[in-house]
Amino acid sequence: MRIIGELPARPAVFAAGEEIVREGTRQKESCLVTSGFAARSQSLRSGERQITAVHVPGDFVDLHSMMLKVMDHSVVALGPCKVAFVPHERIREVTEQSPHLARLFWLSTTIDGAIQRTWITCLGRRSAEQHLAHLICELYVRLEAAGIASDFTYGFPVTQAELGDVLGLSVVHVNRKLQELRSAGLVEWRDGKVTIRDFDQLARLSEFDPTYLSLRREAR
Amino acid sequence: MRIIGELPARPAVFAAGEEIVREGTRQKESCLVTSGFAARSQSLRSGERQITAVHVPGDFVDLHSMMLKVMDHSVVALGPCKVAFVPHERIREVTEQSPHLARLFWLSTTIDGAIQRTWITCLGRRSAEQHLAHLICELYVRLEAAGIASDFTYGFPVTQAELGDVLGLSVVHVNRKLQELRSAGLVEWRDGKVTIRDFDQLARLSEFDPTYLSLRREAR
DNA sequence: CGGTCTATTGACTGGCGTCAAGCACCGTGG
DNA sequence: CCACGGTGCTTGACGCCAGTCAATAGACCG
Numbered sequence: 001m002r003i004i005g006e007l008p009a010r011p012a013v014f015a016a017g018e019e020i021v022r023e024g025t026r027q028k029e030s031c032l033v034t035s036g037f038a039a040r041s042q043s044l045r046s047g048e049r050q051i052t053a054v055h056v057p058g059d060f061v062d063l064h065s066m067m068l069k070v071m072d073h074s075v076v077a078l079g080p081c082k083v084a085f086v087p088h089e090r091i092r093e094v095t096e097q098s099p100h101l102a103r104l105f106w107l108s109t110t111i112d113g114a115i116q117r118t119w120i121t122c123l124g125r126r127s128a129e130q131h132l133a134h135l136i137c138e139l140y141v142r143l144e145a146a147g148i149a150s151d152f153t154y155g156f157p158v159t160q161a162e163l164g165d166v167l168g169l170s171v172v173h174v175n176r177k178l179q180e181l182r183s184a185g186l187v188e189w190r191d192g193k194v195t196i197r198d199f200d201q202l203a204r205l206s207e208f209d210p211t212y213l214s215l216r217r218e219a220r
Numbered sequence: 221m222r223i224i225g226e227l228p229a230r231p232a233v234f235a236a237g238e239e240i241v242r243e244g245t246r247q248k249e250s251c252l253v254t255s256g257f258a259a260r261s262q263s264l265r266s267g268e269r270q271i272t273a274v275h276v277p278g279d280f281v282d283l284h285s286m287m288l289k290v291m292d293h294s295v296v297a298l299g300p301c302k303v304a305f306v307p308h309e310r311i312r313e314v315t316e317q318s319p320h321l322a323r324l325f326w327l328s329t330t331i332d333g334a335i336q337r338t339w340i341t342c343l344g345r346r347s348a349e350q351h352l353a354h355l356i357c358e359l360y361v362r363l364e365a366a367g368i369a370s371d372f373t374y375g376f377p378v379t380q381a382e383l384g385d386v387l388g389l390s391v392v393h394v395n396r397k398l399q400e401l402r403s404a405g406l407v408e409w410r411d412g413k414v415t416i417r418d419f420d421q422l423a424r425l426s427e428f429d430p431t432y433l434s435l436r437r438e439a440r
Numbered sequence: 441c442g443g444t445c446t447a448t449t450g451a452c453t454g455g456c457g458t459c460a461a462g463c464a465c466c467g468t469g470g
Numbered sequence: 471c472c473a474c475g476g477t478g479c480t481t482g483a484c485g486c487c488a489g490t491c492a493a494t495a496g497a498c499c500g
Contacts, residue, residue: 024431042341044427050341067330072432073337096319103315106326110287113329116336117293121262121270123343124388128456159478168344170457175480207264211244212292348488379446390489395448 007094009084014077016157020061021075027065029085033057036081037156040073041165051166053116054078054139058146060108066091079157079192107214114212123168126206129177131167133206136187138213140196145215152199157192227314229304234297236377240281241295247285249305253277256301257376260293261385271386273336274298274359278366280328286311299377299412327434334432343388346426349397351387353426356407358433360416365435372419377412 011034014020020038021027031038033055040061043049052073055061061075066088095102115138122131139156143149158166164174181187186202188195196202203209231254234240240258241247251258253275260281263269272293275281281295286308315322335358342351359376363369378386384394401407406422408415416422423429 040337042337044341044345048345050344052337052340064330064333067327068334068434070431070434072334095323099316099319099322102319102322102326106322106329107287109326109329109333110284113284113333113336114288114292116333116340117260117262117272119340120272120336120343121264123340124270124385125264125268161478165344171478172458172480173456176456179480211290214288214290380448381446391446392448392490393488396488399448 007086007090009086011082011084014081014083016077016079016081018077018081019074020077020081020083021065021071023071023074025071026069027062027071027088029087030060030062030065030091031075031083031085032060034082034084037078037158038081038083039076039078039162039166041076042073049165050168051162052119053112054166056139056142056146057148060105063091063105063109078162111214114214118212128167128169128173129180130206131169132163132174132177133181133186133202134208135166136181136194136196137199137203137206137208137210139194140199141210141213141215145213152196154194155192156194227306227310229306231302231304234301234303236297236299236301238297238301239294240297240301240303241285241291243291243294245291246289247282247291247308249307250280250282250285250311251295251303251305252280254302254304257298257378258301258303259296259298259382259386261296262293269385270388271382272339273332274386276359276362276366277368280325283311283325283329298382331434334434338432348387348389348393349400350426351389352383352394352397353401353406353422354428355386356401356414356416357419357423357426357428357430359414360419361430361433361435365433372416374414375412376414 009032010029012020012031020031023042035057038055038059038061039051040053040055041049041051061083062071065071091105095105118134118138122134126134140149140152140154143154148154160174160178161171163169163178164171167174169177178187178189181202182189186196186198186205188197229252230249232240232251240251243262255277258275258279258281259271260273260275261269261271281303282291285291311325315325338354338358342354346354360369360372360374363374368374380394380398381391383389383398384391387394389397398407398409401422402409406416406418406425408417
């Protein structure tokens with residue numbers, strides 16, 4: 001979520017696939033995405049990994065690191081990505097002085113949680129095809145709300161392997177399901193550019209309901 | 221997480237399976253579990269459902285309802301369950317007056333998020349057996365920290381169907397995997413009572429690492 | 441005593457993973 | 471200019487994990 005930051009921020013640039021914050025470390029700063037995409041990922045002994053969240057510009061990726069002390073996940077760049085680091089100390093000060101800002105940070109964490117719950121349901125109870133369709137819908141709605149996407153098109157520069165890590169699927173299966181959506185005329189996805197040909201159908205297929213994203217303007 | 225509440229609370233009792241808060245509604249109170257287990261669940265058109273979180277006594281189940289306005293999930297009782305409802309208004313006042321308490325609520329939400337991330341990884345990248353083993357470990361550690369469990373035993377009165385809704389599996393498969401853990405001598409599970417026979421082995425099997433639960437005492 | 445709920449088991453099916461090969465595209469160096 | 475290795479996408483063959491369907495048995499209850 002977009003948090004208006006008049007905070008002192010240290011900008012940094014990362015190339016596709018680079019690690020922004022490492023699992024298991026203790027941080028003194030939190031970062032927010034200013035351009036491109038970042039993701040949270042957890043890895044297993046086998047070398048497999050699972051991406052547990054995707055962040056778009058404006059998202060405060062790891063407010064978590066401040067509260068959790070030890071990172072339970074890494075933050076990586078999906079495609080080229082710019083971020084800004086803000087010292088925990090400053091966030092702490094700001095939240096103590098302004099209950100309103102504290103509330104906004106808390107809200108951000110809460111919406112994050114709502115998205116994660118939806119992902120859990122996608123992983124547990126939806127088919128691969130539905131899950132993929134759901135993700136495509138979610139990203140469009142989030143990016144549109146952030147003012148970065150329109151006309152049912154957006155850039156999302158990830159490999160199919162990374163997509164597999166998001167969906168909990170193998171590369172091969174991602175490839176097949178993607179082709180099914182393509183040949184059904186629902187989606188185009190080429191060179192990191194996604195175009196939704198039939199949003200309603202895609203939403204119906206995946207039972208996508210954007211309520212959980214809390215994008216409607218309401219007093220908080 | 222245990223939030224010390226000197227807040228005005230309206231107590232309520234729910235029977236196994238009863239709905240405490242309904243998906244899609246707007247609430248004016250948040251609830252915390254005082255005894256028994258509650259769960260968050262999302263349901264699909266097909267009638268299937270996914271449980272996205274399990275809450276133990278001391279957990280502030282849906283602080284969410286305050287921030288999110290419209291519930292993105294239901295809260296249901298797993299087994300008999302006692303809860304306390306606290307008006308949002310009171311929580312709001314308290315957090316505005318005490319940055320420290322606001323911080324504790326925020327921390328609670330953050331840890332909640334860490335647990336959800338782990339569940340995502342379990343669903344996406346672990347086998348059914350590992351996932352089940354991981355859940356058994358997690359619940360024990362959380363209950364022990366809450367002072368409700370010891371000696372590797374705890375009560376968890378859920379049906380195998382509910383367990384399936386937690387793990388994203390069918391009843392039949394839950395039954396089979398449970399039997400495998402039993403016959404491997406790792407776990408006993410009868411009549412809603414879980415006994416871990418070999419915690420280390422179970423943790424190794426499922427790659428369980430309790431760090432994400434943030435139970436180590438650290439200044440916040 | 442029949443009805444409902446839960447646990448259990450077997451037979452069969454199917455979605456998704458694994459393995460492997462073949463392309464297309466790229467940047468590099470000879 | 472072309473050989474090359476690397477990376478990512480695509481496709482086919484095959485196998486296994488988990489779902490579905492169905493039936494049985496026990497516990498509880500009205």
